[in-house]
Amino acid sequence: MTERVGFSVARVGTIAANTFTESLRQKVFNILLIFALVVIASASFFAEFAFEEDVAVVASYQLKSIKDTCFGALSVIGMLIAIVGTAMLLPNELENRTIYTILSKPVRRLEFLLGKYLGTVLLTFVSVVLMSVMFLAVLTFKEARLSQPAKAVVEQTESPVEKQKAQEQVAKIRAEAFDPAIVKGILLVFVKLCLLAAITLLVSTFSTSMVFNVAVALLVFFAGHLVGLAKEAWQAQPLLVYLLGIIPNLDLFNVADDIILGNFVPWAHVGKVTGYGLVYLSGVLAAAHFIFSNREI
Amino acid sequence: MDAIRTENLTKKYNLGWRKGRFLALEKLNLRIPEGEVYGLLGPNGSGKSTTLKCILDLITPTEGAAWIFGVPATKVESRLHVGFLPENPYFYRYLTGGETLEFYGQLCGIRGAALHRRIEELIELVGLAKARDRRLAGYSKGMLQRIGLAQALIHDPRLLLLDEPTAGVDPIGSRDIRDLILRLKQMGKTVLLSSHLLAQVQDVCDRIGVLNLGQMILEGDVDQLISDQRRLSFTVEGLPAGGRGQIEQAAQAAGAKVVGVEHPQTTLETLFLDAVRQDKRGAGEHD
Ligand SMILES: Nc1ncnc2c1ncn2[C@@H]1O[C@H](COP(=O)(O)OP(=O)(O)O)[C@@H](O)[C@H]1O
Numbered sequence: 280m281t282e283r284v285g286f287s288v289a290r291v292g293t294i295a296a297n298t299f300t301e302s303l304r305q306k307v308f309n310i311l312l313i314f315a316l317v318v319i320a321s322a323s324f325f326a327e328f329a330f331e332e333d334v335a336v337v338a339s340y341q342l343k344s345i346k347d348t349c350f351g352a353l354s355v356i357g358m359l360i361a362i363v364g365t366a367m368l369l370p371n372e373l374e375n376r377t378i379y380t381i382l383s384k385p386v387r388r389l390e391f392l393l394g395k396y397l398g399t400v401l402l403t404f405v406s407v408v409l410m411s412v413m414f415l416a417v418l419t420f421k422e423a424r425l426s427q428p429a430k431a432v433v434e435q436t437e438s439p440v441e442k443q444k445a446q447e448q449v450a451k452i453r454a455e456a457f458d459p460a461i462v463k464g465i466l467l468v469f470v471k472l473c474l475l476a477a478i479t480l481l482v483s484t485f486s487t488s489m490v491f492n493v494a495v496a497l498l499v500f501f502a503g504h505l506v507g508l509a510k511e512a513w514q515a516q517p518l519l520v521y522l523l524g525i526i527p528n529l530d531l532f533n534v535a536d537d538i539i540l541g542n543f544v545p546w547a548h549v550g551k552v553t554g555y556g557l558v559y560l561s562g563v564l565a566a567a568h569f570i571f572s573n574r575e576i
Numbered sequence: 577m578d579a580i581r582t583e584n585l586t587k588k589y590n591l592g593w594r595k596g597r598f599l600a601l602e603k604l605n606l607r608i609p610e611g612e613v614y615g616l617l618g619p620n621g622s623g624k625s626t627t628l629k630c631i632l633d634l635i636t637p638t639e640g641a642a643w644i645f646g647v648p649a650t651k652v653e654s655r656l657h658v659g660f661l662p663e664n665p666y667f668y669r670y671l672t673g674g675e676t677l678e679f680y681g682q683l684c685g686i687r688g689a690a691l692h693r694r695i696e697e698l699i700e701l702v703g704l705a706k707a708r709d710r711r712l713a714g715y716s717k718g719m720l721q722r723i724g725l726a727q728a729l730i731h732d733p734r735l736l737l738l739d740e741p742t743a744g745v746d747p748i749g750s751r752d753i754r755d756l757i758l759r760l761k762q763m764g765k766t767v768l769l770s771s772h773l774l775a776q777v778q779d780v781c782d783r784i785g786v787l788n789l790g791q792m793i794l795e796g797d798v799d800q801l802i803s804d805q806r807r808l809s810f811t812v813e814g815l816p817a818g819g820r821g822q823i824e825q826a827a828q829a830a831g832a833k834v835v836g837v838e839h840p841q842t843t844l845e846t847l848f849l850d851a852v853r854q855d856k857r858g859a860g861e862h863d
């Protein structure tokens with residue numbers, strides 16, 4: 280007799296877009312993002328000094344240092360944006376009672392929760408993209424500068440031996456600056472941030488305090504980076520290792536060090552870790568849905 | 577079919593570990609036929625908001641159940657034709673009035689030209705044309721209440737639940753809101769509104785129920801409840817000075833002309849106070 284109200288992707292999208300707009304208009308994120316961009320931009324100045332003779336060696340050292348700073352900024356600022364952005368969602372909704380106006384419409388709680396989650400994922404994505412563009416800009420700038428002496432040699436020298444050596448240097452610097460593996464590193468950082476956002480959302484389904492949400496999420500973040508070590512240390516106790524499995528192993532997502540050192544990171548590995556992240560994230564969201572659908576608001 | 581029906585609706589709030597439970601609403605049986613404006617009255621903490629939240633499935637009743645147009649409140653479908661204005665609404669501070677309505681309209685599946693037409697209409701109806709492009713962070717309480725009403729009406733629902741729609745609004749704003757409720761009634765909508773200010777709603781409600789400490793202590797038609805059958809009032813004209821004490825026996829003898837005898841109206845205020853006084857459990861907010 281009555282119409283059925285099915286799960287609606289459009290409603291999820293509406294809520295996600297609204298969440299994204301609201302976060303963007305909050306100054307916190309713009310400040311965090313500007314801070315990240317400043318850190319990334321200044322990475323090129325910190326890496327100026329070097330004592331080596333070989334242009335390519337100097338360039339390699341400087342590029343490594345830049346990548347290190349940029350990946351660090353991406354990871355830390357990204358983490359702050361993902362965690363803080365998610366932690367305030369439900370407390371704000373409850374405090375402003377906007378959640379009443381939404382859930383009193385024909386909107387499913389799952390749609391609401393997913394919409395909120397995707398809103399912060401979108402915010403995180405945009406932040407990561409902006410930081411990556413800046414990262415690339417810094418690398419482009421630095422590549423041009425670092426390969427200038429070698430390029431000058433290519434232009435001026437008469438000796439074919441020297442010319443070839445300089446050409447090789449230019450190629451080497453270019454290859455190191457624009458290493459496509461950087462994309463793999465950024466992708467895994469993003470998957471990690473999505474996972475952290477999901478965990479923060481899960482925490483906020485049973486708490487009412489934003490500070491509590493952030494604190495627990497940070498705890499999970501640090502535990503997640505230590506859990507790999509702990510597992511190795513306590514190998515002798517399988518039960519303990521089993522329990523530690525509950526904590527996500529966030530070190531898996533950190534391939535930046537390998538990329539910086541020039542170690543090969545196969546796509547298969549990236550795929551596997553992304554899969555791990557998505558499975559874990561789905562489980563966390565399912566738990567969040569279970570708690571939230573029974574919650575009194 | 578009843579727009580709203582509740583059966584033994586009971587809510588006990590969990591107060592946390594080892595603090596027990598708090599009985600906020602006890603065995604409420606409400607029936608609101610379609611087209612009626614029903615006023616849920618009672619002092620602060622009497623369970624009005626709890627009732628509305630149970631009907632909207634925002635909280636789960638400890639016992640009993642509620643239906644909206646015959647559909648159990650636990651189903652999403654029950655909310656297809658309902659608009660809700662929460663108590664002291666705030667909304668998204670960073671959105672403008674227009675954006676807010678757009679958001680709620682999209683949630684209800686209205687899009688494109690139809691949505692824009694509807695927003696125009698509602699902005700006009702609640703009188704926010706000038707504030708349309710301003711962010712809600714700068715809205716006054718009365719304006720928030722209006723945007724809240726517009727939001728509740730966006731999908732042209734058959735039933736409206738308004739929690740304290742006139743609370744904290746100045747007298748003119750409150751008058752406007754009552755006029756709007758009357759207009760909705762003329763359009764055939766059902767309205768369930770709550771209020772602790774009895775005088776403010778007596779002229780819009782067909783029927784009222786009075787809650788105290790979570791129990792319905794009085795219910796009936798407004799006309800009947802406010803006409804007092806025990807007394808008569810004389811409306812006299814040309815009464816000489818000092819004749820006041822003699823009116824009862826001497827109105828005619830004093831040469832005054834009796835122009836009307838009618839049942840005087842008591843206000844809901846006194847009606848309510850009487851009812852609460854008879855409620856042996858006490859009155860008002862409990863701890
Ligand atoms: N979430 C809650 N937890 C515990 N007690 C609550 C909660 N919500 C409301 N109450 C209590 O229940 C009673 C009824 O509240 P409410 O329905 O909001 O009253 P009203 O809307 O009539 O002012 C009040 O005494 C209030 O303190």
Ligand SMILES: [Mg+2]
Nearest residue numbers: 624625626663
């Ligand atoms: Mg209330």
